[in-house]
Amino acid sequence: xxxxxxxxxxxxxxxxxxxxxxxxxxxxxxxxxxxxxxxxxxxxxxxxxxxxxxxxxxxxxxxxxxxxxxxxxxxxxxxxxxxxxxxxxxxxxxxxxxxxxxxxxxxxxxxxxxxxx
Numbered sequence: 739x740x741x742x743x744x745x746x747x748x749x750x751x752x753x754x755x756x757x758x759x760x761x762x763x764x765x766x767x768x769x770x771x772x773x774x775x776x777x778x779x780x781x782x783x784x785x786x787x788x789x790x791x792x793x794x795x796x797x798x799x800x801x802x803x804x805x806x807x808x809x810x811x812x813x814x815x816x817x818x819x820x821x822x823x824x825x826x827x828x829x830x831x832x833x834x835x836x837x838x839x840x841x842x843x844x845x846x847x848x849x850x851x852x853x854x855x
Contacts, residue, residue: 771817
Protein backbone atom coordinates (compact mmCIF):
# COMPACT_ATOMS: atom_id res chain seq x y z
CA UNK A 739 0.00 0.00 0.00
CA UNK A 740 1.29 3.48 -0.85
CA UNK A 741 1.61 5.92 2.02
CA UNK A 742 1.09 9.68 1.82
CA UNK A 743 4.83 10.14 2.32
CA UNK A 744 5.56 7.90 -0.68
CA UNK A 745 3.05 9.84 -2.77
CA UNK A 746 4.71 13.13 -1.84
CA UNK A 747 8.09 11.89 -3.06
CA UNK A 748 6.79 10.38 -6.31
CA UNK A 749 4.29 13.11 -7.28
CA UNK A 750 4.83 16.23 -9.39
CA UNK A 751 5.68 19.33 -7.31
CA UNK A 752 2.16 20.89 -7.37
CA UNK A 753 0.62 17.63 -6.11
CA UNK A 754 3.36 17.10 -3.53
CA UNK A 755 2.86 20.67 -2.25
CA UNK A 756 -0.90 20.12 -1.89
CA UNK A 757 -0.33 16.84 -0.07
CA UNK A 758 2.10 18.57 2.28
CA UNK A 759 -0.28 21.48 2.89
CA UNK A 760 -3.20 19.19 3.79
CA UNK A 761 -1.18 16.36 5.35
CA UNK A 762 -3.35 16.36 8.49
CA UNK A 763 -6.48 15.58 6.42
CA UNK A 764 -5.21 12.26 5.04
CA UNK A 765 -5.24 9.00 6.96
CA UNK A 766 -1.95 7.15 7.12
CA UNK A 767 -3.73 3.94 6.11
CA UNK A 768 -6.98 3.25 4.25
CA UNK A 769 -9.61 1.96 6.72
CA UNK A 770 -11.06 -1.51 6.16
CA UNK A 771 -14.61 -1.87 4.91
CA UNK A 772 -17.02 0.32 3.02
CA UNK A 773 -18.12 3.71 4.35
CA UNK A 774 -21.39 3.79 6.31
CA UNK A 775 -24.66 4.13 4.43
CA UNK A 776 -25.73 7.75 4.32
CA UNK A 777 -29.12 9.38 3.86
CA UNK A 778 -28.33 10.35 0.25
CA UNK A 779 -28.35 7.59 -2.34
CA UNK A 780 -27.28 7.87 -5.95
CA UNK A 781 -28.10 5.82 -8.97
CA UNK A 782 -26.89 5.50 -12.53
CA UNK A 783 -29.73 5.83 -15.03
CA UNK A 784 -29.61 3.38 -17.92
CA UNK A 785 -31.38 3.48 -21.27
CA UNK A 786 -34.73 1.80 -20.60
CA UNK A 787 -34.86 -0.48 -23.66
CA UNK A 788 -31.25 -1.61 -23.43
CA UNK A 789 -30.38 -5.08 -22.20
CA UNK A 790 -27.99 -5.34 -19.28
CA UNK A 791 -24.54 -6.66 -20.15
CA UNK A 792 -23.96 -10.22 -19.04
CA UNK A 793 -20.58 -11.02 -20.53
CA UNK A 794 -18.54 -14.09 -19.83
CA UNK A 795 -15.12 -13.52 -18.29
CA UNK A 796 -12.21 -13.19 -20.66
CA UNK A 797 -10.14 -16.33 -21.00
CA UNK A 798 -6.89 -16.07 -19.09
CA UNK A 799 -3.98 -18.36 -18.44
CA UNK A 800 -3.84 -20.15 -15.06
CA UNK A 801 -1.32 -17.64 -13.64
CA UNK A 802 -3.57 -14.65 -14.38
CA UNK A 803 -6.67 -16.50 -13.21
CA UNK A 804 -4.98 -17.19 -9.87
CA UNK A 805 -3.92 -13.51 -9.59
CA UNK A 806 -7.50 -12.33 -10.25
CA UNK A 807 -8.84 -14.74 -7.63
CA UNK A 808 -6.26 -13.52 -5.09
CA UNK A 809 -7.03 -9.86 -5.72
CA UNK A 810 -10.79 -10.42 -5.48
CA UNK A 811 -10.37 -12.42 -2.27
CA UNK A 812 -8.19 -9.67 -0.79
CA UNK A 813 -10.87 -7.05 -1.61
CA UNK A 814 -13.54 -9.28 -0.04
CA UNK A 815 -11.44 -9.85 3.09
CA UNK A 816 -10.83 -6.11 3.54
CA UNK A 817 -14.52 -5.38 3.08
CA UNK A 818 -13.97 -3.09 0.08
CA UNK A 819 -16.35 -5.17 -2.06
CA UNK A 820 -19.10 -7.66 -1.35
CA UNK A 821 -20.79 -10.41 -3.31
CA UNK A 822 -23.63 -9.23 -5.48
CA UNK A 823 -26.48 -10.97 -7.31
CA UNK A 824 -26.82 -8.29 -9.99
CA UNK A 825 -27.87 -9.50 -13.45
CA UNK A 826 -25.23 -7.15 -14.85
CA UNK A 827 -21.87 -8.86 -15.33
CA UNK A 828 -18.74 -7.32 -16.82
CA UNK A 829 -15.26 -8.85 -17.19
CA UNK A 830 -12.02 -7.80 -15.52
CA UNK A 831 -8.60 -7.54 -17.08
CA UNK A 832 -5.12 -7.45 -15.60
CA UNK A 833 -2.82 -4.60 -16.56
CA UNK A 834 0.89 -4.80 -15.73
CA UNK A 835 2.31 -2.20 -13.33
CA UNK A 836 5.81 -0.80 -13.84
CA UNK A 837 7.04 -2.78 -10.83
CA UNK A 838 5.95 -6.11 -12.38
CA UNK A 839 2.77 -6.56 -10.31
CA UNK A 840 -0.73 -6.68 -11.77
CA UNK A 841 -3.52 -4.12 -11.47
CA UNK A 842 -7.05 -5.44 -11.89
CA UNK A 843 -9.32 -3.24 -14.01
CA UNK A 844 -13.05 -3.69 -14.56
CA UNK A 845 -14.12 -3.39 -18.20
CA UNK A 846 -17.14 -1.05 -17.90
CA UNK A 847 -17.43 -0.05 -21.56
CA UNK A 848 -20.62 -2.09 -22.07
CA UNK A 849 -22.29 -0.35 -19.12
CA UNK A 850 -21.02 3.05 -20.22
CA UNK A 851 -22.64 2.47 -23.63
CA UNK A 852 -26.13 2.15 -22.08
CA UNK A 853 -25.73 4.90 -19.46
CA UNK A 854 -27.83 8.04 -19.81
CA UNK A 855 -25.40 10.90 -19.78
